[in-house]
Amino acid sequence: MNLVFHLTGKQAPQLSDIQGIQEHSLFKLILIEKGEGFYQINSRTISVVAGDLLLIAPNEAYELSGLQTTDRWLVCFDISNLGVGMAANPMLLRLNDELPLLLFLTSKQSEMRHFHITAKDLPRWLTWLQQLEHELCDQALGFVDMAQSLLMVVIIEFMRLAKPQLKNYSLQYRPLLIEVFRFIEANYQNSISLCDVAKEVGRSSAYLTDLVRRETGKTVLNWIVECRMANACRLLLNTNQSIDQIAEAVGYLDRRHFSRQFLHLHEITPDAWRQAHLNHRLHPKMLKKKVGVEESKLAETTSLSYQAA
Template sequence: MNNNFHIFPSENFIDLCLYQYGHEKCAPGHLFGPATRNHYLFHYVLSGTGTLMAADSKGENHSYQIRSGQGFMIFPGQITTYIADVNVPWEYVWVEFDGLRTTEILNVCDFSADSPVYRTRSAELREKMAKELLYISEHSDQSVFHLMGHLYLFLDLLAQSAPAPKPAVNSKMSDYYIKEAINFIEQNFQNDISIEDVAAVCGINRSYLGRIFRTSTGRSPQEFLISYRMTKAAELLKLTTLSVGDIGCAVGYENPLHFSRAFKNVYGISPREWRNLHK
């Protein structure tokens, strides 16, 4: 298996943020899952074929055969497994992203847990989109702003090439509260903060914050906090020689066992195993 994998070095983007990206030539029968993700993950198949098994909005499992020129979207918290064909394994490029504008973008493209497969009638737009994904995967040495620009270009082409794109919905006043909440989490994730603290900073109650946060981002404030902490932990594991215990403290976990458990829930392996894989 030939795997090109990168972690985006910055999370200081609220409306849209890139988390991880890569380019993979799978071995025959290569399998990933069952697993869940913290962010949205899009795969575009350059060649070959394979199978996606994904739970829909009701938790019922479905299988999709996905071949060259198609793609699939994985949603936060959605249980998925995907397997490369034994005879003609797929090669794909992928990006993991999230942000306040993500739900709006996916609505324009008409993606949902019930409709996760990307298909288009425009070969020209599809090829342009694939080039943007390949560009991102091959230029990890560029600045964060450069890569974010190409992420926006990719999403624009994804929306343009959708079979029946929907009009975008205007932003809501509640986005102000969500931005305030995210800013507070980003500045205080290393401290012992609760969602009540986040809501209090915004001047609203916890239940209202949870409702508008999930509507706009597809997940709860608690899920966002844990995801943010674990992404920061992954950066420290890869870029520093700090101990696992020290890294846990640096992202808000005084108990190393609690940190390791939370990390494994997100990445599927322990912090130590993750570090060994990504040195």
């Protein structure tokens, strides 16, 4: 399912309330049209101004309340559902490979997926998004193909901005890295090890360890832990599951081991992390103080368009 929202003021879509949608599986691309604010992702707070463009990965823990003082566009999409015949479309195949690679490599540096559209180029982006919204709202003849084409343009333009983030990674080894990261993403909730990953990609453990460390600066086991912790943050923020349940859901049978790993990565316990982020959500005055603006008097309007997959 692909969706596009044009948001003004405090209102925000409750994606979990939309029938048939699995919010945690969607990419979220956000363009700030007017105003200033901030968002939180993976325990980081990042400021935004008009023209800023950012991408949130599936399964990432994020909070967008700080954007209530902006006019913004939110595009939600599943790259695997961009169209039938992906195997016959080299561009779709490349996007399906490079977008997940970019997300893994920037998992702890989300600001590397945060770009600024110049005043000269911003009208083009707004035109694409307005046309995408129009197609999904009107649903005229051929709207599915038109909407997918417009979405492809938006994603390709984003990847052009992100290209420098991948330039330090060898073209020769990118396909192997993609295999590694895909296997981790699909199996992090199981008790996978370096040997399991190496066997899946047809390499020895020693070779894979050396390659991944050399190319990314981290080991395979580091990436497994980071993937698990990112999903743990999402569950802490968006569910009422206990710490024991979350630990098991992300691949840990021992809560104490999970808590130690979480503390090592985030320098805070899972319980404390959850409480801090929930308190931040429940106290909007903190948001106004953070942004440093008077309460917005903008009309709270929302337009929603969506295409069922």
